[in-house]
Amino acid sequence: MRRCPCFNEEDVIARFHHHVVAELAMIDHDFEIIYVDDGGRDRTLSILEQLSDRDSHVRFVSFSRNFGKEAAMLAGLRHASGDAVVIRMLSRRATDAVLELAEYNRFSKGLFARVGFPTATFEYQNSICEQGRSKWTFGKLLNYGLDGLLSFNNKPLRIAVYLGMLPLSVALAYAAWIVGSAPVNGVKTPGCVTLIAVITALSGVQMVMLGVVGEYVDRIYCGIKRRPHFLVKATNIASAGPGRAGVDPVGGQAV
Structure with missing residues (x-):
């Protein structure tokens, strides 16, 4: 057949x-x-x-x-x-x-x-x-590839965790460096451009992680509607x- x-x-x-x-x-x-x-x-x-x-x-x-x-x-x-x-x-x-x-x-x-x-x-x-x-x-092939990636493993969720831990580790290291250098060099106000860049980068990481979680939630939502x-x-x-x-x-x- x-x-x-x-x-x-x-x-x-x-x-x-x-x-x-x-x-x-x-x-x-x-x-x-x-x-x-x-x-x-x-x-x-x-x-x-x-x-x-x-x-x-x-x-x-x-x-x-x-x-x-x-x-x-x-x-x-x-x-x-x-x-x-x-x-x-x-x-x-x-x-x-x-x-x-x-x-x-x-x-x-x-x-x-x-x-x-x-x-x-x-x-x-x-x-x-x-x-x-x-x-x-190309768009349909890309979406089809994403379906294959998300349908058979939870690695994207694990990657999202790692992506979240990376900027967190950098932020903690930076905070420790600021606290440690303050008694020696005094307190210096960071530049506005640097602050905006960091906030934008962290917001982007958060949106990516929310998107990955949302893809899995969408599959659960579609499944329970039967x-x-x-x-x-x-x-x-x-x-x-x-x-x-x-x-x-x-x-x-x-x-």
Whole structure:
């Protein structure tokens, strides 16, 4: 089974399907292709409906709005019924294990490693995009990287503690030097520019630390609301097994 997230892909989706089917036809196994339309505003959904009418291997799920790549990947995994699922490649056991990780802020690359089953690597040649442009801008890639950093460790919080201890240590050392030199050299008033610079630097450190803490609090806040990862607008998948259709409190729900 292969699953493919889509977002405004009307120019390339039919050609992509043609190439994928040509490759899958060379293997001696039954397969299905699940396309997940991530709330696009072009003709992607209508093209998927046409493909499903002509090809019995095609399944599709269309979101009510754009929920993001991670939600689209989760929808594909939940609706998959095969013994293996290709994003890269997951066994049925690994797929079910990933679906048991019900966290709201998902970072799939980390989740795939988190389940801990044996892995294998293989080399392949990536295809060049024949038409259109990637939907991943630099800002989206940066935010995706931050999600991966914050979702699987608490090191940013530990770094924030160290950043707070560094200026504190410098300030205490400076205060000790002022107190120690006062009996010898007398009291001298520090320069205004130096004072402003120190206050500005400390304020910046505090804002960074508050931002890091806020990111973790936001993830807790989103998790306890238990909103669905996605809402389905249209699909040609009649049913799915337990835990795959997104009917649990933090999964997707069809409307």
